[in-house]
Amino acid sequence: KLEAVIFDLDGVIVDTASFHYECWKRIADEQGVPLDPSVNERVKGVDRRTSLDIVLERASRSYAEEEKAALARRKNELYVERIERLTPEALLPGIEAFLRDVKSRGLKTAIASASRNARLVVERLGVGAYFDAIVDAGSVAKGKPDPEIFFAAAEALGVPYRNCAAIEDAEAGIAAIRAAGMFAVGVGTEARMRGADWLLPGTEMLSLDELSDRFAG
Numbered sequence: 001k002l003e004a005v006i007f008d009l010d011g012v013i014v015d016t017a018s019f020h021y022e023c024w025k026r027i028a029d030e031q032g033v034p035l036d037p038s039v040n041e042r043v044k045g046v047d048r049r050t051s052l053d054i055v056l057e058r059a060s061r062s063y064a065e066e067e068k069a070a071l072a073r074r075k076n077e078l079y080v081e082r083i084e085r086l087t088p089e090a091l092l093p094g095i096e097a098f099l100r101d102v103k104s105r106g107l108k109t110a111i112a113s114a115s116r117n118a119r120l121v122v123e124r125l126g127v128g129a130y131f132d133a134i135v136d137a138g139s140v141a142k143g144k145p146d147p148e149i150f151f152a153a154a155e156a157l158g159v160p161y162r163n164c165a166a167i168e169d170a171e172a173g174i175a176a177i178r179a180a181g182m183f184a185v186g187v188g189t190e191a192r193m194r195g196a197d198w199l200l201p202g203t204e205m206l207s208l209d210e211l212s213d214r215f216a217g
């Protein structure tokens, strides 16, 4: 029985991917590293340090650990400047109505995000009250596609993993949900969301009735 819905943040609740890209682009430009827009897809759902390694793949020299730490820090400063300005208008279509439905039917909700800025983003969007738990990269050892973050979210809610559905927009995220043995809702194109139990082109298509039917089916 469906008892809880776990949400990814970037790409499901809000589209902060363009902010991440702008900031990585700035870092790459400053370092004289060519950056292909395809990294946009590859850094989705992937934690900050792993994202930096992807950004630096085409660098002509190698970077020491401290240098990498400084670049990751600088990228985050640029990113935080942007998310400080987020408002509830940035919520993706249909999300708030869906959250209201989920809560009014007594289901539990959590966020499972690779972003260490998840709390700040949720606060800026004004949706903190809808969530019973927020689990981010800071509270788990292994990032997506490892299932750990989804297990941690289920545990925080006190709901068995089998009774959870989770929503993701990234390949690494869908893989993590499946590895956790949960029902996977994918938002995006069929090509990218292979493996999703229910595929939706956009968040405006989310419906709790349909999710409940498919979950039971």
Ligand code: B16
Residues within 6 Å of the ligand: 008, 009, 010, 011, 017, 020, 043, 044, 045, 046, 047, 048, 051, 076, 079, 112, 113, 114, 115, 116, 117, 118, 137, 170
């Ligand atoms: P931060 P999600 C992920 O969020 C983003 O999709 C990914 O591009 C980003 O690198 C990651 O958060 C880390 O974010 O630098 O803020 O810790 O989709 O898992 O909510």
Ligand code: MG
Residues within 6 Å of the ligand: 008, 009, 010, 011, 012, 044, 045, 168, 169, 170, 173
């Ligand atoms: Mg995402």
